[in-house]
Amino acid sequence: MAKYVYSFGGKTAEGRADDKNLLGGKGANLAEMCHLGIPVPAGFTITTEVCTLYYKNHRRYPKELYKQVDQALAKVEKIMGMRFGDPQNPLLVSVRSGARRSMPGMMETVLNVGLCSKTIPGMIAKTQNPRFVYDAYRRLIMMYSDVVMEKAAGIEPEEGQGIRKQLDDMLHQVKEQRGYKSDADLTSDELKDLCDKFKAKVKEVLGREFPDDAKEQLWGGIGAVFASWNGKRAVAYRRIEGIPDEWGTAVNVQAMVFGNMGDTSATGVAFTRNPANGDNHFYGEWLVNAQGEDVVAGIRTPNPLNEATKSEQNRHLPSLETAMPQVYRELEAIRLKLERHYRDMQDIEFTIQEGRLWMLQCRVGKRTGTAALNMAMDMVQERLITKSEAVMRVAPSQLDELLHPIVDPAAEKNAVVLAKGLPAGPGGASGQIVFTANDAVAWAKEGKKVILVREETNPEDVEGMRAAVGILTSRGGMTSHAALVARGWGKCCIVGAGAISVDAGRKVMKVGGRELREGDEVTLNGTKGYVYQGRLSMIDATENPRFLEFMKYVDQFRRLRVRTNADTPEDAAKARSFGAEGIGLFRTEHMFYGKNSEEPLFRLRKMIISHNQSERRAALDELFPYVKKDIKATLEVMDGLPVTIRLLDPPLHEFVPKRQDERERLARALNITPEELNKRAESLHESNPMMGHRGVRLGITYPEITEMQVRAIFEAAAELVKEGKRVLPEIMIPVVSTKAELDDQKILVDRIYSEVCAKYGLKKIDYLYGTMIEIPRAALTAGKIAETAEFFSYGTNDLTQMGFGFSRDDIGGFVPAYVEKKILPADPFNILDQEGIGELVEIGIRRGRTTRPKLKVGICGEHGGEPSSVEFCHRVGMDYVSCSPFRVPIARLAAAQAAIRETEAKAPTKKIVAKKKSDKKVAPKKGGKTKARGGKKRR
Ligand code: PEP
Ligand code: MG
Numbered sequence: 054m055a056k057y058v059y060s061f062g063g064k065t066a067e068g069r070a071d072d073k074n075l076l077g078g079k080g081a082n083l084a085e086m087c088h089l090g091i092p093v094p095a096g097f098t099i100t101t102e103v104c105t106l107y108y109k110n111h112r113r114y115p116k117e118l119y120k121q122v123d124q125a126l127a128k129v130e131k132i133m134g135m136r137f138g139d140p141q142n143p144l145l146v147s148v149r150s151g152a153r154r155s156m157p158g159m160m161e162t163v164l165n166v167g168l169c170s171k172t173i174p175g176m177i178a179k180t181q182n183p184r185f186v187y188d189a190y191r192r193l194i195m196m197y198s199d200v201v202m203e204k205a206a207g208i209e210p211e212e213g214q215g216i217r218k219q220l221d222d223m224l225h226q227v228k229e230q231r232g233y234k235s236d237a238d239l240t241s242d243e244l245k246d247l248c249d250k251f252k253a254k255v256k257e258v259l260g261r262e263f264p265d266d267a268k269e270q271l272w273g274g275i276g277a278v279f280a281s282w283n284g285k286r287a288v289a290y291r292r293i294e295g296i297p298d299e300w301g302t303a304v305n306v307q308a309m310v311f312g313n314m315g316d317t318s319a320t321g322v323a324f325t326r327n328p329a330n331g332d333n334h335f336y337g338e339w340l341v342n343a344q345g346e347d348v349v350a351g352i353r354t355p356n357p358l359n360e361a362t363k364s365e366q367n368r369h370l371p372s373l374e375t376a377m378p379q380v381y382r383e384l385e386a387i388r389l390k391l392e393r394h395y396r397d398m399q400d401i402e403f404t405i406q407e408g409r410l411w412m413l414q415c416r417v418g419k420r421t422g423t424a425a426l427n428m429a430m431d432m433v434q435e436r437l438i439t440k441s442e443a444v445m446r447v448a449p450s451q452l453d454e455l456l457h458p459i460v461d462p463a464a465e466k467n468a469v470v471l472a473k474g475l476p477a478g479p480g481g482a483s484g485q486i487v488f489t490a491n492d493a494v495a496w497a498k499e500g501k502k503v504i505l506v507r508e509e510t511n512p513e514d515v516e517g518m519r520a521a522v523g524i525l526t527s528r529g530g531m532t533s534h535a536a537l538v539a540r541g542w543g544k545c546c547i548v549g550a551g552a553i554s555v556d557a558g559r560k561v562m563k564v565g566g567r568e569l570r571e572g573d574e575v576t577l578n579g580t581k582g583y584v585y586q587g588r589l590s591m592i593d594a595t596e597n598p599r600f601l602e603f604m605k606y607v608d609q610f611r612r613l614r615v616r617t618n619a620d621t622p623e624d625a626a627k628a629r630s631f632g633a634e635g636i637g638l639f640r641t642e643h644m645f646y647g648k649n650s651e652e653p654l655f656r657l658r659k660m661i662i663s664h665n666q667s668e669r670r671a672a673l674d675e676l677f678p679y680v681k682k683d684i685k686a687t688l689e690v691m692d693g694l695p696v697t698i699r700l701l702d703p704p705l706h707e708f709v710p711k712r713q714d715e716r717e718r719l720a721r722a723l724n725i726t727p728e729e730l731n732k733r734a735e736s737l738h739e740s741n742p743m744m745g746h747r748g749v750r751l752g753i754t755y756p757e758i759t760e761m762q763v764r765a766i767f768e769a770a771a772e773l774v775k776e777g778k779r780v781l782p783e784i785m786i787p788v789v790s791t792k793a794e795l796d797d798q799k800i801l802v803d804r805i806y807s808e809v810c811a812k813y814g815l816k817k818i819d820y821l822y823g824t825m826i827e828i829p830r831a832a833l834t835a836g837k838i839a840e841t842a843e844f845f846s847y848g849t850n851d852l853t854q855m856g857f858g859f860s861r862d863d864i865g866g867f868v869p870a871y872v873e874k875k876i877l878p879a880d881p882f883n884i885l886d887q888e889g890i891g892e893l894v895e896i897g898i899r900r901g902r903t904t905r906p907k908l909k910v911g912i913c914g915e916h917g918g919e920p921s922s923v924e925f926c927h928r929v930g931m932d933y934v935s936c937s938p939f940r941v942p943i944a945r946l947a948a949a950q951a952a953i954r955e956t957e958a959k960a961p962t963k964k965i966v967a968k969k970k971s972d973k974k975v976a977p978k979k980g981g982k983t984k985a986r987g988g989k990k991r992r
Contacts, residue, residue, distance in 0.1 A: 057103050058121040061087045062095020062308070063132040070395075075100050077303030079151030082415050089394060091387055091412050095132040096146070096307030097125035099275065101153065104301030107279050122275075126306070133308045138267035142179060143172035145189070145309040148274030150281060152302040155416055157537040158512040159290045160302060161200040161281040163274040164344065165193040165309060167267040185314050187244035188236075192344060194251045194263060195220045197270065202259050204284065205277035216258050220251050237342055271306070278304045286512040293519055310411045312404040313344040319405040320344060321373065323358055325388045326398045328420045328540055329476055330580075331427025335388050336362050337401075338530045339373050354549060355530040366475055366549060366582070383410050391415055396437050397446070398428055419540050421479045422451030423580075426603050433606075440606050441953045447603070449920040449943045449950070454480065455600055456939055458591035460578045468585045471575065472564050474525070474550030476582035477536035482523030482545035483576035483588045486569060488557040490517025497521065504575055506562055508555045509548075510535035518544070523577040525584060527553040527562075545579035553584070604632060604942060611948035613926060614933035616695070617941055618913055620644065622686040625696075628938035632945055635695040636687065637846060637935020638785075638913035641762060642703040644683050653679040654708070658719055661705050662733050666757060668723065673761040680762060684782075685769035693779030697846060697913070697935075699825065700762050700798075702748045702787040706737040743851075743860060748788020752798050759801050767809035770818050783821040785846060790830040792837040799841055825913070827851035832897035839901035839908050846935070847894055849914030849922075853881050856890045882915065885922035895929050911935055920947035927951035 059067040059076055066084035073081045080098030087093050099122070106115050130136045135144035145167040150160035168176065168190045176186045199217035203210065210216070224236070227247060233239060239247070252263045264270050281287055282302045291298065312320030323337025338355035357363045359374040359381070374381045384403060387410075391399045400418030404411050420428065429443035438446070460481035484502035487493050490513065493505045497520035505521035507514060509528040518524055518538055523545040526535050530549055539546030553564045560571040569575065569586070576589040616635040617628035620643035625636060645654045653676060660672035688696055710716050713727075720730040739745035752759035763784065770780045786798055802822055810818060822841070826832050827848030835845065854861045859868070864882065871877040877886075885891060894912075901908045911933040916922035918936025923944050926934050928951065936944050 054117055055102075055115070056121070057100055057115060057118050058097050058125045059084065059100065060095075060097045060125045060128045062093060062129060063087070064090055068098065073153050074300075075102065075303075077101055077151030077153055077305070078155055078416050079149065079414055080303045080305050083305065083307070085394075086391075086412055086415060089390060091390065092410060093412050094308040094310050095129045096305060097122070097129065098151070099304040099306070101301040101303045104279050104282055104303070105299060108283070108301075112276075112279075122271075122306075129306075129308055135308075137167055137271070138169075138172060139175065140171050141175045143167060143175050143267075145172075145176075146271065146306050147309055148271065148278060149305045149307070150278045150302045151305050152282075152296070153300050154294070154296055155419070156287060156290050156294070156296070157419075158534045159281075159287040159515075160284070161204065161277050163193070163196050163200055163270075163277065165189045166197075166270045166274050167309075168193050169265045169267055169270070171265075172267065180314065182314060184239075184241035184244060185311070187241055187248055188239070188313060189311070189344070191224075191244055191248050191251060193270075194248060194255065197273065198251075198255045198259065198263065200281070201273040201277040202255065202261060202263075205273075205280040206259075208259070216255060219254060219258060223247065223250060223254065275304050275306070278302065286515055289516055290512075293515070307413070310404045310406045310409075310413075311344065312340075312406065313342050314407055316342055317377075317405070317408045318342055319373070319377070320403070321355070321358065321405075322400070322402050323384070323388070324398060324400050324418045325392050326418075326424070326428055326431075327362070328398070328400070328418050328424050329479065331420070331424035331431065333428075333431055334362050335359060335385060341376070354528075354551070364475065364582075366473065366551075377405065377408070380405055380408065380410050387412065392437070396432070396442075398424075419537060421540055422447065422454035423479050425451050426455060426599060430599050430603060441610060443603070444606055444610055444946070444949050445953060447946065449947045452943050452946050453940075456942065459580065460576060460585075461590040461592045464589040465578065465583075465585070468576075468587075468589055470583050471567075471586050472550040472552040472584040474527075474547040474553075474582045474584065475530060475536070476578075476580055477548045478524065478539035478542075478544045478546030478579045480545045480580065481576065481578055481589070481591050483574060483591070484522045485572045485574055486525075486562065487517075487521075487571055488555065488560045488562075490514040490520075492571070493517035494520045504577060506553075506555055507535070508557065510538070518542075523547075523579065525550060525553070525575070525577060527551060527555050539579075545577050547577050547579055547582050547584060550582075550584055604945065607946050607949040608632070609949075610952050611945060612952050613923070613931065613944075613948035614911075615941055615944045615948060616697075616911065616933050616935040617938050618917070618935050619687070619938060621683070622690045624938055625687050625690045628941055629690065629694075631938055631941040633694075633938065633941045635697075635781075635933070635935075636691060637697050637911050637917065637933060639684075639687060639696060639698045641680065641684075641699060641701050644679065645703075645708065655719070655722075657703075658708055658710060659722060660758070661708055661737065662719060662723060662730060664733060666755075669755060670757050673757055677761050677765055681765035681769050684765055685772060688769055688773055688780045688782060689778060691781075693781060695781045695783055695821075697783040697785050697823075697844075697911075698762075698766055699785040699787050700749075700752060700759060702751075704742050705746065705751075706734070706739065706742065709734040709737060743854065743862075749786050749794045749798060750788065752786070752801075753794060756801055759798055760805060763802050763805045764809065767806055767818055767820075768813075770820065771809055771813040771815055774815060774818060775813060781819055781821075783823060783844060785844075786824045787848070788827065788851070789824045789838065790828040790834075792834065792841055795824055795838060795841045821909070823909070825851075826894075826897050827914075828855050829893055832893040834900075835897035836900035836904045839904040842901075842908070843905070844909035844911070845897065845901055847897070847910070847912040847914060847931075849885060849890060849894070849912055849916045850882065852893060852914065853886065853890050856893060857881060857886070884919055885916040885925055887922075887925050891925055891929070894925075898929055898931070909933075918944050920944075920950075923947035924951040924954070927955070 061084045066087040068076045068084035070081050070085035076098045135142050137144045145165050147164045149162045177183045203216050255263045312318045319339050319341045320343050321339025326333050327336040337358035340355050356370040357367045357372045359372050398418045399415045402414040425447045429446040432438045433443045484504045486506045487503045493503050496503045502522045504523040505517050506525045509526050524539050526548045536548045553562050555562045562569050574588045576585040614634045616637035617633035618638040619625040619628050619636050620640050645657050656676040663669035720727045766782050770782050773780045821843040823844030824842045825848040826845045868880050910931045913935040917934040918940030923934050934944050
């Protein structure tokens with residue numbers, strides 16, 4: 054019989070930490086903690102397989118499940134010495150979700166399940182604490198009616214009309230009437246009365262009685278957790294995080310322990326190290342006399358765990374270390390046990406019931422990029438993990454976060470702090486404030502940078518949080534929803550800035566006598582928790598010596614070389630500072646855009662509008678010194694590292710001036726009438742320029758264009774050689790589809806090479822002659838092409854375009870819908886389509902190397918800096934990847950991780966040791982400003 058339910062508790066368990074796929078992260082780790090002898094309330098886990106079956110069978114459970122749940126429940130009863138639904142000695146349980154990967158706050162939880170008219174008197178008799186029992190009951194009604202009776206039933210109330218909000222308002226009303234500050238002030242009679250009113254309200258709003266049977270509540274809770282797997286916010290989160298729908302969630306049913314049984318009870322969450330900066334300090338928050346989600350919900354400002362980690366915001370509050378020293382010591386011992394066992398930072402949840410400590414959860418804690426890096430480096434020093442493990446501990450996307458800007462300390466010094474909060478997500482961000490998640494999404498779509506300001510965030514805000522560059526909340530602690538999510542994404546975030554009062558209805562926030570409205574600018578320092586009015590300048594964060602040290606580790610493991618796509622000497626220098634080992638793509642035409650491009654552009658335009666060879670040659674002669682100068686400067690910066698110079702691949706008609714005065718100037722220079730110029734410009738028009746007169750086709754029709762460029766390359770190289778410098782140019786022909794095209798251009802290259810050698814009196818100039826593989830035909834005929842080409846560089850932008858038949862510039866109209874409908878797993882221009890385009894890449898490499906075993910192969914399409922694509926490039930045996938300068942560190946890390954994974958797969962138990970540094974690698978240097986991400990869109 055299939056096993057759907059796994060028990061845990063009493064120092065033993067049926068599952069283990071390795072069973073995450075089946076038991077979810079929470080279930081697997083609860084089991085593991087039992088094996089470690091850590092006190093865990095007994096319970097059982099319903100597997101993720103049941104979730105999948107449940108959806109497959111039109112929301113019906115497998116038959117055997119009911120019996121297995123009964124048996125597991127009986128075991129819990131035995132261990133805990135209580136019975137579920139028993140009038141005298143009732144057991145209460147919690148019902149929680151638990152997917153393979155944690156999805157904080159995205160799915161549902163119900164606590165205190167089992168409280169009903171039959172069990173309430175027994176609970177009161179047992180605890181001698183009616184106040185506690187009615188408090189637990191009112192919480193059950195609030196959660197259950199919201200989660201099970203409303204959300205899981207598919208009821209979508211109007212904004213602010215949800216049952217939970219309505220019940221919350223009733224609670225507030227009672228508090229206000231009585232003049233109470235906190236929930237804890239309510240008496241037992243008041244709570245009892247409130248519970249009756251709650252149940253009447255539930256009936257009135259939802260049209261159903263609140264269930265008064267323990268078993269009915271239990272199955273309602275289980276069903277609601279499964280239903281929440283397909284709830285709106287869980288689905289949205291999965292899309293963002295790339296979590297497959299098929300994984301499903303497990304359900305954990307666990308005996309309740311109570312943190313709200315008075316002043317010797319408490320509840321808390323903690324991290325075994327600081328998740329924001331990685332400090333090796335036990336770090337967390339707790340609340341006395343509180344239950345379950347109170348700490349994360351951000352309703353009360355939580356207390357610090359210990360004295361060492363107090364912050365400006367919670368300095369006045371008592372720490373657990375001083376309030377309950379014995380329990381704190383026990384918790385500290387568990388912290389060390391867990392870290393030693395898991396060899397990683399853990400995120401834990403605990404409850405103290407009348408002085409007794411219980412662990413409710415442990416999992417690998419989410420952390421910022423800075424924290425990931427610092428922890429990994431510390432743990433190597435502590436000999437807790439190996440260098441290769443350290444390299445695997447930082448996700449390439451987290452490295453991206455480390456390269457993100459921080460608020461310029463100089464600017465910050467002179468700025469007045471508007472408010473202070475908890476530093477929940479690192480780095481700096483400035484933008485316009487918005488007050489709803491929907492506005493954040495809409496404004497971001499218009500290209501605006503927004504800071505999402507909320508009183509507190511809830512899981513419904515997740516898309517807005519994603520769209521914003523920063524998040525600011527007036528309530529909540531370091532473990533509030535906003536903080537957890539932002540930290541997971543490495544997004545700048547400040548929570549609990551109590552001085553701010555947010556009026557989301559009017560879209561204003563008030564702070565220190567000022568009123569800021571929607572659209573006003575603020576700056577956040579998420580590392581310190583400071584909010585400033587207006588826009589402060591940002592600086593690069595790469596000077597961190599630990600980052601440099603970490604990148605040294607990284608380079609010891611990778612096999613793939615990492616080059617950069619750079620078109621100017623400045624970009625090349627910057628990329629070298631990030632560790633680039635060459636230029637994989639120098640797009641010559643980029644010298645006609647941007648800074649200092651006016652003069653060369655004018656000459657290029659003359660060349661384009663020329664009508665015959667002599668006009669064209671004259672224009673090319675004028676262009677020559679500009680091209681040569683740029684290439685020379687770039688070769689010089691790269692100091693002997695390979696520089697792949699791609700010959701012109703310009704969209705000709707786009708370079709024709711649009712403005713009348715410019716057209717007239719050009720006509721004068723060419724000695725023709727403006728009408729004649731218009732006519733010539735018109736003749737350049739192409740219906741489909743992407744497949745038109747571009748790349749090698751230009752060089753074939755106008756060989757003088759190739760000649761000029763090749764001469765510029767060889768002369769630049771020759772002059773540098775004469776100056777005693779090292780150079781390694783690689784001439785790359787674009788948009789090739791046949792060997793014959795490459796041969797045609799090679800004749801020119803050979804001739805000019807001899808001429809330049811003769812001119813400079815050189816016996817040889819080292820260089821390579823190769824091609825881009827960016828047309829499917831070229832990949833398929835790579836065996837022949839490699840007879841001439843000494844290297845291949847995969848232009849996966851065009852290869853994707855031509856392979857899919859998707860115009861690079863027109864995908865906005867349909868690719869998002871393809872991704873939404875799961876016709877494609879991702880935008881193939883962003884993440885390489887390994888199945889199809891990847892197959893072309895593999896075929897090309899295989900056939901090319903059959904002809905030329907030492908053929909050098911790289912990639913220069915945008916995928917060269919995307920981690921999963923880099924892993925693919927490693928797997929198919931490329932020599933290097935090339936990407937934009939500040940993606941270079943990301944590609945280096947992705948390449949190292951690919952190599953480590955490969956070794957692990959081959960010898961899973963063997964320790965992976967860093968390679969001895971043999972061949973020359975460029976060590977990353979300090980500095981270098983970051984700039985907007987992504988490749989340059991050319992057409
Ligand atoms: C490519 O096609 O992948 C490439 C690098 O060239 P471009 O983007 O300039 O067409
Ligand atoms: Mg291309």
